[in-house]
Amino acid sequence: xxxxxxxxxxxxxxxxxxxxxxxxxxxxxxxxxxxxxxxxxxxxxxxxxxxxxxxxxxxxxxxxxxxxxxxxxxxxxxxxxxxxxxxxxxxxxxxxxxxxxxxxxxxxxxxxxxxxxxxxxxxxxxxxxxxxxxxxxxxxxx
Amino acid sequence: xxxxxxxxxxxxxxxxxxxxxxxxxxxxxxxxxxxxxxxxxxxxxxxxxxxxxxxxxxxxxxxxxxxxxxxxxxxxxxxxxxxxxxxxxxxxxxxxxxxxxxxxxxxxxxxxxxxxxxxxxxxxxxxxxxxxxxxxxxxxxxxxxxxxxxxxxxxxxxxxxxxxxxxxxxxxxxxxxxxxxxxxxxxxxxxxxxxxxxxxxxxxxxxxxxxxxxxxxxxxxxxxxxxxxxxxxxxxxxxxxxxxxxxxxxxxxxxxxxxxxxxxxxxxxxxxxxxxxxxxxxxxxxxxxxxxxxxxxxxxxxxxxxxxxxxxxxxxxxxxxxxxxxxxxxxxxxxxxxxxxxxxxxxxxxxxxxxxxxxxxxxxxxxxxxxxxxxxxxxxxxxxxxxxxxxxxxxxxxxxxxxxxxxxxxxxxxxxxxxxxxxxxxxxxxxxxxxxxxxxxxxxxxxxxxxxxxxxxxxxxxxxxxxxxxxxxxxxxxxxxxxxxxxxxxxxxxxxxxxxxxxxxxxxxxxxxxxxxxxxxxxxxxxxxxxxxxxxxxxxxxxxxxxxxxxxxxxxxxxxxxxxxxxxxxxxxxxxxxxxxxxxxxxxxxxxxxxxxxxxxxxxxxxxxxxxxxxxxxxxxxxxxxxxxxxxxxxxxxxxxxxxxxxxxxxxxxxx
Numbered sequence: 001x002x003x004x005x006x007x008x009x010x011x012x013x014x015x016x017x018x019x020x021x022x023x024x025x026x027x028x029x030x031x032x033x034x035x036x037x038x039x040x041x042x043x044x045x046x047x048x049x050x051x052x053x054x055x056x057x058x059x060x061x062x063x064x065x066x067x068x069x070x071x072x073x074x075x076x077x078x079x080x081x082x083x084x085x086x087x088x089x090x091x092x093x094x095x096x097x098x099x100x101x102x103x104x105x106x107x108x109x110x111x112x113x114x115x116x117x118x119x120x121x122x123x124x125x126x127x128x129x130x131x132x133x134x135x136x137x138x139x140x141x142x
Numbered sequence: 143x144x145x146x147x148x149x150x151x152x153x154x155x156x157x158x159x160x161x162x163x164x165x166x167x168x169x170x171x172x173x174x175x176x177x178x179x180x181x182x183x184x185x186x187x188x189x190x191x192x193x194x195x196x197x198x199x200x201x202x203x204x205x206x207x208x209x210x211x212x213x214x215x216x217x218x219x220x221x222x223x224x225x226x227x228x229x230x231x232x233x234x235x236x237x238x239x240x241x242x243x244x245x246x247x248x249x250x251x252x253x254x255x256x257x258x259x260x261x262x263x264x265x266x267x268x269x270x271x272x273x274x275x276x277x278x279x280x281x282x283x284x285x286x287x288x289x290x291x292x293x294x295x296x297x298x299x300x301x302x303x304x305x306x307x308x309x310x311x312x313x314x315x316x317x318x319x320x321x322x323x324x325x326x327x328x329x330x331x332x333x334x335x336x337x338x339x340x341x342x343x344x345x346x347x348x349x350x351x352x353x354x355x356x357x358x359x360x361x362x363x364x365x366x367x368x369x370x371x372x373x374x375x376x377x378x379x380x381x382x383x384x385x386x387x388x389x390x391x392x393x394x395x396x397x398x399x400x401x402x403x404x405x406x407x408x409x410x411x412x413x414x415x416x417x418x419x420x421x422x423x424x425x426x427x428x429x430x431x432x433x434x435x436x437x438x439x440x441x442x443x444x445x446x447x448x449x450x451x452x453x454x455x456x457x458x459x460x461x462x463x464x465x466x467x468x469x470x471x472x473x474x475x476x477x478x479x480x481x482x483x484x485x486x487x488x489x490x491x492x493x494x495x496x497x498x499x500x501x502x503x504x505x506x507x508x509x510x511x512x513x514x515x516x517x518x519x520x521x522x523x524x525x526x527x528x529x530x531x532x533x534x535x536x537x538x539x540x541x542x543x544x545x546x547x548x549x550x551x552x553x554x555x556x557x558x559x560x561x562x563x564x565x566x567x568x569x570x571x572x573x574x575x576x577x578x579x580x581x582x583x584x585x586x587x588x589x590x591x592x593x594x595x596x597x598x599x600x601x602x603x604x605x606x607x608x609x610x611x612x613x614x615x616x617x618x619x620x621x622x623x624x625x626x627x628x629x630x631x632x633x634x635x636x637x638x639x640x641x642x643x644x645x646x647x648x649x650x651x652x653x654x655x656x657x658x659x660x661x662x663x664x665x666x667x668x669x670x671x672x673x674x675x676x677x678x679x680x681x682x683x684x685x686x687x688x689x690x691x692x693x694x695x696x697x698x699x700x701x702x703x704x705x706x707x708x709x710x711x712x713x714x715x716x717x718x719x720x721x722x723x724x725x726x727x728x729x730x731x732x733x734x735x736x737x738x739x740x741x742x743x744x745x746x747x748x749x750x751x752x753x754x755x756x757x758x759x760x761x762x763x764x765x766x767x768x769x770x771x772x773x774x775x776x777x778x779x780x781x782x783x784x785x786x787x788x789x790x791x792x793x794x795x796x797x798x
Contacts, residue, residue, distance in 0.1 A: 032434055043442055051445035073526075076519035077446055080453035089456055092515050126434055129441060136444045137533055 010096070011067050013042065014103050015110075017060040022114045030117045030125045039069040042106050043077070049109025050081055055101070056108040067099070078102045143291060143723045144170065144755040146239070147231040152211045152224055153188050155181045155785065155792040162779065163757070165233075169776040170725075171751035174759045176783030181792040182759035185783075186301055186729050192228035192244040193288050195262060199303055199729065208256050210248050212790040215257060218250040224257055232291065235723070239269035242288065264288075292724045296322055299713045300724045304706070304731040320684040322716060323653055332646045339639040346635060350619060350628040357622055360615045367608045374604060378597045385590045386685050388583040393697055395580035400699050403564045405573040412561045415554050422551045429544050436540060440533065443526050450523050457520045466513040473510070475503045653719060654680055660715030661686070665708055668746035678708065686712060703739030707746055714754065725755035733764045740764070744772040751776060 015023070023041050026033045033041060042064060049055065070078070082091045082098035091097055120128050145163050150156035163172050176182045187197040208215065210224050218224055225247055232240045244264045248257035266287045269275040278284060292300045299322060344365070351358035443450075460466045478484050479499050482491045491499065616629075623629045662678040669675065677689035688708055690696040697705065713726065731747060732740045750756055758773065765773075774780060780797035
């Protein structure tokens with residue numbers, strides 16, 4: 001199904017055409033991402049995209065998963081990203097907007113993630129991730 | 143009594159040889175060296191042949207050859223008589239000379255292959271210290287003379303094959319040991335007397351039955367009870383034999399299994415470790431999945447902690463400024479202002495009211511919708527914030543769990559590898575079979591021990607019953623035997639029987655005790671290990687047991703050398719008890735012993751020769767440089783046996 005996101009709230013979250021292939025490859029390449037479900041993969045890509053400041057607008061839209069799949073926690077996270085990105089708390093009233101921001105970061109994030117997974121030895125991504133996260137934790141402690 | 147000389151004429155490979163055994167003040171040791179088939183065992187057979195007219199150590203190869211020397215046969219004509227003669231010259235402690243001379247005559251036949259036996263005679267010559275000599279050829283006298291040197295029943299404790307020493311204490315040998323002890327105790331006559339007295343006693347009782355029907359009844363009861371007691375005793379004897387055989391069997395299996403892995407036990411443990419490994423691997427997989435899920439969630443949290451923290455900060459600020467929660471509905475006020483009509487109090491707004499409502503609207507920064515969303519997010523994101531604060535602990539505890547499990551897995555794998563190594567290269571089926579068979583005998587021991595207890599208690603009851611019947615019988619006999627004829631006879635026979643029985647028992651016990659003590663003394667005098675063994679015992683079934691310092695029987699696990707030494711110690715004990723001062727002749731004494739034990743055993747033989755004449759017949763294989771170094775300095779005579787080029791005659795070389 002192909003659609004355009006407009007200002008109206010949709011019951012779907014979208015990925016760009018071609019992203020599906022990236023997500024599928026991710027699952028194939030690394031067991032770590034297997035059986036997570038599209039929503040979870042989206043949230044991960046979103047985190048990576050945001051952390052790397054890689055927000056990329058979607059030029060094409062395909063429905064990725066139903067917004068009902070998002071938990072209250074997911075929504076709060078998505079809101080926090082939108083608030084930081086837009087610099088205005090009132091953005092959270094615009095559901096279509098906050099989803100768009102999230103989709104754009106996830107779109108940027110999946111590309112980074114795909115590259116990262118391909119650059120490490122098969123099965124060793126969790127180890128690499130663990131090291132990066134430990135560094136991040138120690139940075140926080142400092 | 144020592145062998146001074148052996149002359150052999152036409153006896154197998156020995157065509158005409160004289161072997162001298164010199165005397166020495168220190169060691170009475172003589173050694174022979176000869177390859178297999180040269181004539182060492184033939185020499186042992188020659189001694190047996192001379193004294194007992196048989197050749198117990200004959201090999202299959204020798205058995206098919208004639209007893210007459212082959213060259214003698216070749217040089218003889220048809221019809222010629224050939225004389226075979228073996229002369230053993232002994233010297234007693236009081237300087238008397240005794241010669242045992244067996245002479246057999248064979249007649250050559252036409253084809254000269256196997257001469258025909260004509261006759262054989264053993265004669266004895268006594269020479270006193272003044273040189274007076276006397277020949278005896280009466281069969282009984284000669285036989286007695288042989289028995290006074292080494293009785294037939296005891297000969298295998300004087301002239302034996304070293305290769306059989308280690309099987310000395312097996313089940314099959316126990317009866318031989320028992321017979322030897324019996325022979326030494328010389329109780330056979332007493333046994334016969336005991337049986338005869340028993341028969342007489344029964345006869346008197348039967349005859350006394352004619353005196354009264356009551357007496358007859360009691361006598362019949364006694365007879366039945368006696369039969370029962372005999373059966374019980376026989377059963378007990380059977381149980382004891384089975385028990386002792388099983389104990390020996392267990393020891394045999396212990397010996398077989400010495401140094402071998404317990405295959406069944408190891409396989410059981412292998413399977414247990416393998417199951418444990420599978421469980422740990424499965425646990426590790428579960429833990430890894432948990433860890434990955436944790437990493438997944440952690441990644442989102444950590445990568446987004448910036449916006450999450452900022453968002454939470456914003457919410458907190460708004461809360462501090464009392465912007466949330468919102469007390470007035472912004473939409474409702476906007477509607478009132480645009481309608482200029484208050485929907486709550488249902489009246490129109492005047493100018494002053496419009497200014498006031500506008501001011502209230504300006505004070506409301508957030509919509510109710512936003513405020514609600516912020517409140518929800520605050521509660522959701524606080525969870526994340528807490529999680530970030532406790533991350534280190536959680537990562538550490540998760541790491542610890544996995545490290546522990548991996549360590550356990552490594553250990554388990556190491557155990558599996560160890561078991562694999564222990565099992566590799568072994569015939570598992572055979573070992574397993576031995577273990578099963580040993581278990582069977584161990585079970586028999588348990589079962590038979592219980593049965594033995596039952597039978598013993600049964601015997602006790604029956605004996606008591608028999609005793610009370612005997613009292614009853616005596617009382618009845620006194621009443622009816624007015625002339626005291628049977629009473630006197632029966633009493634007398636019973637007393638005699640008891641005396642004989644007691645003497646019998648005491649003699650065996652005494653001899654057994656003495657042999658036990660002497661065996662122990664000899665063993666500890668000769669053994670090279672000083673802290674391994676505690677005791678040597680001989681039980682009522684004549685099972686010789688070697689007790690470890692930690693109090694368990696260890697004959698089954700003793701080395702060949704130790705077993706041989708124990709056999710030797712036992713043999714010397716028999717010598718001492720029997721009073722037969724005959725030499726010990728051992729064919730291939732250290733052939734079955736290896737390494738350091740061979741040398742230790744060699745040294746023990748040298749020690750033994752300090753008080754007993756020892757004649758050792760070595761093969762070159764067992765007569766190693768180290769053994770030579772031990773034996774030769776002590777040996778008075780050193781001989782080498784060789785064959786002539788046609789391999790039909792022995793040449794005796796004296797080694798200086």
